[in-house]
Amino acid sequence: xxxxxxxxxxxxxxxxxxxxxxxxxxxxxxxxxxxxxxxxALHQNLxxxxxxxxxxxxxxxxxxxxxxxxGSVAQRLVDFVQAGVGSVRGSLGVTxxxxxxxxxxxxxxxxxxxxxxxxxxxxxxxxxxxxATFAAGLITAVGAxxxxxxxxIPMIVYGAAAEESVPRLYAAGVVPxxxxxxxxxxxxxxxxxxxxxxxxDPFEWRHFLRATGRGAWALGAPVIILGGIYGGVxxxxxxxxxxxxxxxxxxxxxFRELLWRDIVEASATTVLFTGQVLIIVACxxxxxxxxxxxxxxxxxxxxxxxxxVSAWQLLxxxxxLLLLVGCFIDPLSAILxxxxxLVPMVKALGIDTVHFGIVVTVNLAIGLxxxxxxxxxxxxxxxxxxxxxxxxxxxxxxxxxxxxxxxLITYIPVISxxxxxxxxx
Amino acid sequence: MIDRLFARATRAIELLLALAFIAAVALNFVxxxxxxxxxxxxxxSDEVQIFIMVGMTFLGAVVVTWREQxxxxxxxxxxxxxxxxxxxxxxxxxxxxxxxxxxxxxSATYAYQMFRLGRLSDTADVPMWIPHGAAALGFGLITLxxxxxxxxxxxxxxxVQDRLESGAREAPPS
Numbered sequence: 001x002x003x004x005x006x007x008x009x010x011x012x013x014x015x016x017x018x019x020x021x022x023x024x025x026x027x028x029x030x031x032x033x034x035x036x037x038x039x040x041a042l043h044q045n046l047x048x049x050x051x052x053x054x055x056x057x058x059x060x061x062x063x064x065x066x067x068x069x070x071g072s073v074a075q076r077l078v079d080f081v082q083a084g085v086g087s088v089r090g091s092l093g094v095t096x097x098x099x100x101x102x103x104x105x106x107x108x109x110x111x112x113x114x115x116x117x118x119x120x121x122x123x124x125x126x127x128x129x130x131x132a133t134f135a136a137g138l139i140t141a142v143g144a145x146x147x148x149x150x151x152x153i154p155m156i157v158y159g160a161a162a163e164e165s166v167p168r169l170y171a172a173g174v175v176p177x178x179x180x181x182x183x184x185x186x187x188x189x190x191x192x193x194x195x196x197x198x199x200x201d202p203f204e205w206r207h208f209l210r211a212t213g214r215g216a217w218a219l220g221a222p223v224i225i226l227g228g229i230y231g232g233v234x235x236x237x238x239x240x241x242x243x244x245x246x247x248x249x250x251x252x253x254x255f256r257e258l259l260w261r262d263i264v265e266a267s268a269t270t271v272l273f274t275g276q277v278l279i280i281v282a283c284x285x286x287x288x289x290x291x292x293x294x295x296x297x298x299x300x301x302x303x304x305x306x307x308x309v310s311a312w313q314l315l316x317x318x319x320x321l322l323l324l325v326g327c328f329i330d331p332l333s334a335i336l337x338x339x340x341x342l343v344p345m346v347k348a349l350g351i352d353t354v355h356f357g358i359v360v361t362v363n364l365a366i367g368l369x370x371x372x373x374x375x376x377x378x379x380x381x382x383x384x385x386x387x388x389x390x391x392x393x394x395x396x397x398x399x400x401x402x403x404x405x406x407x408l409i410t411y412i413p414v415i416s417x418x419x420x421x422x423x424x425x
Numbered sequence: 426m427i428d429r430l431f432a433r434a435t436r437a438i439e440l441l442l443a444l445a446f447i448a449a450v451a452l453n454f455v456x457x458x459x460x461x462x463x464x465x466x467x468x469x470s471d472e473v474q475i476f477i478m479v480g481m482t483f484l485g486a487v488v489v490t491w492r493e494q495x496x497x498x499x500x501x502x503x504x505x506x507x508x509x510x511x512x513x514x515x516x517x518x519x520x521x522x523x524x525x526x527x528x529x530x531x532s533a534t535y536a537y538q539m540f541r542l543g544r545l546s547d548t549a550d551v552p553m554w555i556p557h558g559a560a561a562l563g564f565g566l567i568t569l570x571x572x573x574x575x576x577x578x579x580x581x582x583x584x585v586q587d588r589l590e591s592g593a594r595e596a597p598p599s
Contacts, residue, residue, distance in 0.1 A: 016502030017517050018495035020486070024524045043532045047560055050482050053471050059446065059481065060453070234457065241453035267443035274446075274478070275485025276496055282482060328498045373500055 001294055004030035005287075009337075019333045023283035030290050042286060049285020050278055053237060055160055059274045060240030061151045064221065065107025066266040067247035071257035073218045074116040077102050080215035082200075083208040090192025091200025092128055093135075094185045096121045097142055101181040104146035105222035106243075108153045110368050114143035114376045115383045122384050129197050137394025140380040142184065144365035144402065147331060149177030151225055151240065154331045154364060157281065158357045161288070161339035166236045167229055168420055169357045175419035176358055180405045187401055217250045230423050277332050284336035297344035304345055311349045315410050318342060319363055326367015330375065334364055358416040362409055366402045371395060427573060434566075435491040442481050442488075449477040469549025476546075476556040483563030490521075490567045515578065521571035525564045532561035 008029055012022040031042055081098040085091045096117060103113050118139040125135040147154050150170035159166040192198040225243050228234040234242060251258040258266075291297060304314065325334050339360075346356045369376040371392050380386055409415050452470045459465050489495055502513055540554035 012520075013498055014501055015513055015516075016497055016499030017513075017520065018497045020495065021517070021520055021524060024528065025520060028524055028527060039531055040535055042528065043535045043557070043560065046528070046532070047479070047557060050479050051475055053475060056449070056453075056474055056478055059478065060450065063446070063450065233461070238453060238457050241450050242457060244450045245454045264440070264443050264447070267446050268439050271439055271442040271446060271481050271485045272488060272492075272494065274481040275487070275489040276494060278478070278482035279486040279489070280496065328500055330496055333496055333498075 001030060001034050004034055005290060005294065005296065009287075013329075019329075019337075020279045020283045023280070023287045023337075027283070027286045027290055030294075035290075041289075045286040045289050046282045049282045052160060054156065054166060055278065055281065057151070057156050057166065057237040057240045058153055058277065059270050060237060060244055061108050061153060061156075062273050063267060063270040064225075064240060064243035064247045065109050065112055066269050067244065067251055067258070067263065068106050068218070068221060069112050069116045070262060070266060071251045071255050073106075073251075073255075074099070074103065074120050076211075076215040076218045078117070078120050079211040080219070083211035084203075085200060086203030087200045088189060089200075090188040090198040092121065092125045092130065092198055093138055093188035093192065096125070096138055097145075097181050097185045097188065100142040100145055101149055101177065102219070102222060104149040104177065105151070105226060106218075106247075108146055108151045110143040110146045110365070111376060111379045112143075113146045114139060114379045117142070118380060118384050122386075125198075131195070131197070131394075133390050133394035134191065135394070136380065136384075136386045136391045137396070137398050138184075138188065139384065140369050140374075140376050140391055140395055141398035141402070143376050143379075144368045145177055145180055145184075147365050147368070148173050148180065148358075148361055150174065150229075151236065151243075152361060153277075154335055154361050155357060156236070157277075157332050158335050158339060158360060160281070161284070161336055162343045162353055162357065164353050164357055168354050168424060170226075170229060170236065171423040172354050172358050172416040172420040173361065174423065176362060176405070176409045176416050179408070179415060180362075180402065183401050183405055184398070187397065191397075217254050220250070221246055280333055280336055284340075287337075288340035291340045297341060300341060300345055301348040304348060309349070311351055312411065314345060314349055315351070315359065318346075319359070319406065319410060322360060322363035323366060323370070326364045327370050327373050329367075331361070331364035331367065334367075335360060352413060352417060354420060355413045355416050359406075359410050362402075362406050366399065366406065369395060370399060431491055431570060431573065435488045438484050439488045442477075442485055445477045446481060449474040469546070469551075472546045472549040472551060476551060476559075479556045480559045483560045484566075487563050487566040487570070490570050515575075518571050518575045518578065522568055522575060525567040525571065529561055529564040529568055532557065532564055536561050 004026055009022050009026040012025055013019070027042065031037065031039060077099045078095060081102065082091065082095040085094050085098065088094055099121070100113050100117050103117060107113060122135055122139050126132065146152070150173050152170070152173055155169040155173060156166055158164065159169055221243055224246055225239045228239040228242060229236055248263055252260070252263065322334070322338070325338065329337070343353060343356070347353060368374050371377065377388070377391050377395070380391055381388055452467065452474055456466050456470050459467065502510060505513070536554045536557035539557050540552070544553040545551065546553055
């Protein structure tokens with residue numbers, strides 16, 4: 001059984017086979033050669049893993065983000081944040097951070113933020129005399145906030161994998177997301193002051209009110225999503241569907257930027273994403289079931305107890321593991337592959353699974369832009385035409401900031417759980 | 426010609442699923458509005474939405490397979506020499522064909538049982554062979570794509586070998 005559930009997936013994963021094939025190979029080997037259960041269990045578990053209403057929020061949020069990123073929403077949000085930031089040193093950099101945080105409350109897809117915000121802000125920062133490495137590093141790193149600030153697709157998938165409430169995870173993600181945004185903005189201002197670049201225009205009420213008016217419809221989306229969930233009006237899935245309708249109506253009739261064809265194309269893009277991700281969710285469901293019935297998580301918990309591993313040691317080890325894994329695998333696949341193993345161990349040591357969900361998300365968010373293979377590095381390279389060397393040099397200070405935030409979030413649970421208790425009572 | 430057929434079929438599946446997905450969004454929205462403003466809900470709408478998502482998952486995976494956009498960790502594989510990469514590609518196609526063929530058989534058997542038993546979903550009364558059949562159809566089509574790509578790879582490999590051999594025959598003795 002170790003061969004089927006341990007050796008096969010690791011070898012095939014390293015050889016670069018599609019992740020759903022890696023999981024199918026593992027579960028098929030286990031079911032056919034090692035277990036005596038009807039093979040119909042394979043289909044039942046594949047189907048059962050997808051047959052969950054909560055998972056509908058994944059394509060719904062993707063669609064809402066897809067619609068909002070196709071028009072001028074990014075530019076309107078940038079104008080709004082920039083007008084509010086005023087003459088702060090490094091104002092364009094702070095605007096980039098602020099806009100990404102707000103965009104994160106709409107879309108929840110990190111690469112889309114790097115592309116959408118990057119296209120607006122990177123040329124502006126270069127024109128304003130920001131160092132090229134700094135601008136490249138900031139744009140590449142800032143998109144990772146998106147999967148921490150709700151709505152977050154990885155949190156929905158973690159919720160499904162760990163059987164944890166998505167509204168609780170969303171509530172717990174708000175403060176860590178804002179903390180990282182604050183740390184990034186502080187660093188931007190410090191660096192701008194130190195190297196004397198990026199003086200902004202002075203704050204003007206008239207300009208700010210006009211930008212607010214232009215950005216009001218775009219700002220409505222996060223208000224509906226988060227207000228709806230925490231006001232007890234919608235479930236996350238319903239909030240996502242309402243956000244889709246809102247985004248379609250605003251971009252079609254208010255901004256008059258999308259045609260009906262564009263709305264269908266955005267849906268087709270969502271279908272493609274769903275086909276990429278949920279097929280892994282289906283196969284990972286069977287994999288998790290096999291791990292459970294073969295008592296693998298229980299064996300790992302016994303191993304932990306035998307070695308007297310403490311909670312902080314386990315969290316440290318998991319952080320290192322997730323940072324390494326996050327460099328090579330996308331966050332959703334990593335969550336699906338590792339949650340069945342890690343969550344029982346975490347529970348056994350009394351760590352809150354909501355807190356752990358946020359730790360996992362922050363780790364994998366860092367993996368999105370961590371050299372050498374973070375996906376956002378390549379998004380920035382292709383969309384903004386940047387050189388890899390420039391991005392690598394620029395990204396290092398931001399990796400350090402995220403790692404510092406990770407340490408705080410990991411070892412001070414109140415950062416995530418406090419926000420949750422505040423919002424949900 | 427078969428390539429064009431696959432391309433058209435996958436585009437048709439993609440558009441069909443895109444429209445079905447918009448219908449799912451609309452259904453959910455109408456349900457929310459109905460519940461809060463009018464005090465009624467569409468019975469079984471949740472089930473219909475889930476079944477649309479099931480279709481998007483398994484049939485959407487066919488589109489992803491055709492466009493070779495499956496998520497994978499291929500950092501190490503890309504560092505390998507070209508012959509090793511070619512070998513891995515062969516194994517990839519063979520594994521995909523065998524595994525998806527196996528799941529197709531199991532899913533199709535299950536869907537057929539649902540059909541024979543006349544099972545309906547709990548609230549929307551959707552015949553259960555439809556969503557289960559979508560899974561079978563998805564894996565079946567992925568198997569076909571993998572087999573076809575394998576055949577093309579064999580033909581290309583042979584073509585290259587033939588050209589190499591004919592080139593060797595025609596080359597002047599050194």
